Amino acid sequence: MKNLYVIINPQAKNGYSKKVWLDVEKELQSRQIPYTAFNTEYPGHARELARSICKETKHEDKAVIVVIGGDGTLHEVINGTVGAKNVSVGFIPGGSGNDFSRGYGIPKNHLSASNFLLKQIDLQPILVDVGEIVHSEEKTTYFVNNMGAGFDALITKEANHSKLKKVMNRFSLGNLIYAYFVLKKLFTFKRTVVNMTIDGKKYKFEETWFVTVSNQPYYGGGMKISPKASVRDGLLNVTVVQNLSRMKFLFVFITVFWGGHERMKEVKNFLGKEIFIESKDPLFVHADGEFIGETPVSIQACPQVLPLVTREIDK
Numbered sequence: 001m002k003n004l005y006v007i008i009n010p011q012a013k014n015g016y017s018k019k020v021w022l023d024v025e026k027e028l029q030s031r032q033i034p035y036t037a038f039n040t041e042y043p044g045h046a047r048e049l050a051r052s053i054c055k056e057t058k059h060e061d062k063a064v065i066v067v068i069g070g071d072g073t074l075h076e077v078i079n080g081t082v083g084a085k086n087v088s089v090g091f092i093p094g095g096s097g098n099d100f101s102r103g104y105g106i107p108k109n110h111l112s113a114s115n116f117l118l119k120q121i122d123l124q125p126i127l128v129d130v131g132e133i134v135h136s137e138e139k140t141t142y143f144v145n146n147m148g149a150g151f152d153a154l155i156t157k158e159a160n161h162s163k164l165k166k167v168m169n170r171f172s173l174g175n176l177i178y179a180y181f182v183l184k185k186l187f188t189f190k191r192t193v194v195n196m197t198i199d200g201k202k203y204k205f206e207e208t209w210f211v212t213v214s215n216q217p218y219y220g221g222g223m224k225i226s227p228k229a230s231v232r233d234g235l236l237n238v239t240v241v242q243n244l245s246r247m248k249f250l251f252v253f254i255t256v257f258w259g260g261h262e263r264m265k266e267v268k269n270f271l272g273k274e275i276f277i278e279s280k281d282p283l284f285v286h287a288d289g290e291f292i293g294e295t296p297v298s299i300q301a302c303p304q305v306l307p308l309v310t311r312e313i314d315k
């Protein structure tokens with residue numbers, strides 16, 4: 001069996017991930033599977049742990065890092081492993097949003113996900129795409145789900161820093177926090193001009209609410225922002241929402257839950273490999289729901305670079 005490392009974020013979903021780990025640990029022990037486990041101690045720690053596991057195992061044949069937490073922890077681990085060909089990544093959901101499981105064919109229930117993972121672990125991992133963002137001072141961030149600039153990044157930033165999220169997570173209502181901030185920020189958000197280049201072609205969008213670049217269909221805890229996005233096609237799906245009154249924007253935002261927004265004339269969709277986003281006024285930027293800075297940013301698709309323990313995913 002491949003060497004197994006587990007990275008647990010004990011804070012994900014207000015500590016629910018600790019319970020997930022107890023169940024998974026029991027399963028590993030009953031099957032007498034050896035493992036090395038680490039708890040994250042602060043934001044950013046999962047990335048450091050993943051990096052040092054990759055360094056230590058670089059002469060080993062194969063290793064697997066299993067992430068127990070939410071999409072934020074997974075995002076950090078990916079940022080520590082991208083490029084390490086011998087290390088594959090597995091995921092057991094223990095967070096509140098779970099867009100990664102939705103988009104990558106991983107069971108949502110942690111016991112099913114753990115059984116599934118242990119069955120797949122010694123099979124060939126599936127190589128999936130990731131997106132690469134180069135932002136200020138040549139800093140690079142990778143994303144697996146999506147990145148966005150504008151209103152959605154503002155909501156992400158507000159929600160992640162809000163004490164209310166913790167309270168609502170306690171009642172399994174963590175996702176409602178996003179709806180709360182959408183309503184709170186809807187009437188004050190300043191729309192701006194966004195200039196984009198997609199595979200060499202230039203675009204100008206007036207009165208832009210947000211731009212999302214997706215690797216998979218889901219974001220914001222189950223919203224279908226990019227229903228046709230595929231994690232194996234080597235391409236990124238761009239969604240631009242612009243020229244909408246505040247009330248119509250709210251309506252469009254609601255239709256994102258089932259992907260209905262794609263038919264609206266104020267929603268533009270593109271496919272591309274290299275994307276540049278700049279704006280007249282700086283816009284907040286997120287990657288996989290984690291705030292990372294402001295525009296301008298350059299994004300590119302990195303086709304099939306991440307070995308993932310999952311089932312075959314259609315191209």
Ligand SMILES: Nc1ncnc2c1ncn2[C@@H]1O[C@H](COP(=O)(O)OP(=O)(O)OP(=O)(O)O)[C@@H](O)[C@H]1O
Binds near residue numbers: 042069072099289
């Ligand atoms: N020990 C820790 N203490 C505080 N924060 C931590 C710790 N370990 C990790 N974090 C941070 O917790 C944040 C949230 O983690 P994560 O996204 O995995 O859980 P979640 O918010 O419950 O789930 P989701 O993103 O799926 O909604 C991440 O930004 C991560 O950096």
